[in-house]
Amino acid sequence: MLEKALQGNAKYWSWVGFLLSMMGLGAFCYVLQFNYGLGLTGMSRNVSWGLYISQFTFLVGVAASAVMLVLPYYLHNFKEFGRITILGEFLAIASVSMCLLFIMTDLGQPIRALNVVLHPTPHSILFWDMIVLNGYLFLNVVVGWVALNSEYKGTHPPKWVYPFVYLSIPWAVSIHTVTAFLYCGLPGRHFWMTAILAPRFLASAFAAGPALLIILVLLVRKFSSFDAGDKAINKLVTVIIYAGLINFFFVGLELFVGYYSNIPGHMHTLDYLFFGLADHDTGIIYNNLVPWMRTSVIMGVISLALFGCKKTRNNSGMLIVACALMFFSLWIDKGLGLVLGGFVPNPLEYITEYVPSIPEIFITLGVWCTGFFILTILYKVAISVKTEAERLS
């Protein structure tokens, strides 16, 4: 089937060319980082994780969101998702690949990465994260590829693949839960230490992932003859609305607990993210994430309003805007604020702000483009197979 990715028009090849050149630029910057050390990034002793780990965290969510298609389709026989479930699974493959790449780019000694396997350590959450992420990648590759292959051959998927399908459902929940456990089990990091971190991760994932998927599906509709159908899209919109509302509800809970309890440690990071935090000794106010976080809130509110209103929801142009706003709102919330905010203030209550360096930004873009490259190839194959199968039947 892969040969289908080699046939395309000029637009397809220029898109692939663009992705490849961005990947090349990212790879070049990575070589610089590899030779100099992670000091080339904006990370510091006090903010020891940056853009790489925050992107990783966000993308685990996008990967997990495939379950919002797999579950209704395979468990509840929701036939309308039959045409796009594969697109969700392939989005998961691309996202998990990005997650693994982001972890690799963040390691100080990437050559020793296999030490995690050579010295398995069950009391470390990172060990479990390695297992669930690779397992999820495996499950989606098997399920997605087998399902597409049977469509290619015009047969039903073989029986043996169904246990993998069912396993992938709780597994999707597990990847984001374990990723939340990376953060919420650390003593002395008040902002992360909240039992609703995992549910909040899942809620934001189930809004951000389907939002991206709708954009992709509408793009596919524009550039090919493949149409996912309005019914499927409308169902995804419902998922986004509820997941988005639950996410904002959870954010509200965090704000209540922080500010009503009035415990300084619980308020510091919230202050830093939404209002700015003053330094103990100097009185200088640090607030470089405030514009971002406020934009995130505004985007989220506008997006929910657009989704909620029937007129805008049914207009494909406005629908794309709503989806984009939701996606970027949650990207800021989780792909920036959550990880970076957790380091402010540091355990000794010093405030250090983080700004990514130029090479760091290009490496990050390079990984994103690698993900979109994988996605492009997989979607090209899937759509070619599907349109052909439909033409034959």
Place this chain on the structure above:
Amino acid sequence: MDNKRRKFLKIAGLSAIAGIGAPAALNMLMKGNVQASSPHGHGDDHGGGHEEAKGHGAHHGEVKQGKRYGLVIDVHKFNQTPGLAQKCISACHDTFNVPDIGNKKDEVKWIWEEPYTHAFPEHSHYKRNTELHHLSFLVTCNHCDDPPCVRACPTQATFKNEDGIVMMDFHRCIGCRFCMAACPYGSRSFNWRDPRGMKDGKPFIKKVNPEFPTRMRGVVEKCNFCAGLLKKGLLPKCVEATGDTKAMVFGDLNDPASEVSKVLKSHFTIQRKPALGTKPSVFYII
């Protein structure tokens, strides 16, 4: 489809049962480390506690068997001897080839000075005596009895020795910095760049001590309580640097006859962030 759903429910049921069983299994693995209230109480100031823990069953509270090295820092004695803290820091950093990168961002440090407000941010700073605010506190790795960094490390590159010292294996560390996120004391440093390098012709390590390895970029490091020197029957470098001042007392916390135990028995001491349950082995007389 109904059949498939039934199958799924079976699997889901079985995994739910497994899920319910998992905490029990985890409990056994953790050997009863989960207890409702620690013998320390929650957030109380006095560190001691290891003797009160007796009779609470094995593994609750502090470990009583074998050695557990600890350190008492007498802040007043440091205050009375200007320059003493700096002497301790140099003794440590020179011995262990700790690089001086020259900027805050890439900083590597094993032991350093902090004011009261930053060494003990969880304590009230309001209406404290002015002297307290002028004191500086040496801070370093606490060699916790329950170290969160060791729990977090995915490769056991950081681990606890039999004598309670939290160690680093620089050759196994993959540089994920999970331990840095886990440490509630900010005691860990990462080699953001090659510590063997130099800037403007000045090497980061001024004079290499061949007795201890220099590190490479991309690994985490921290104080090791001079584990190698202890094996030879010597004292840690910082303690040695305090000479006869008694500003630092080092020894086995589990030996009631040791000097450190006696000092702890006869003085009011505090630990950093006792409420987190990490059980630090560094105590302060203030």
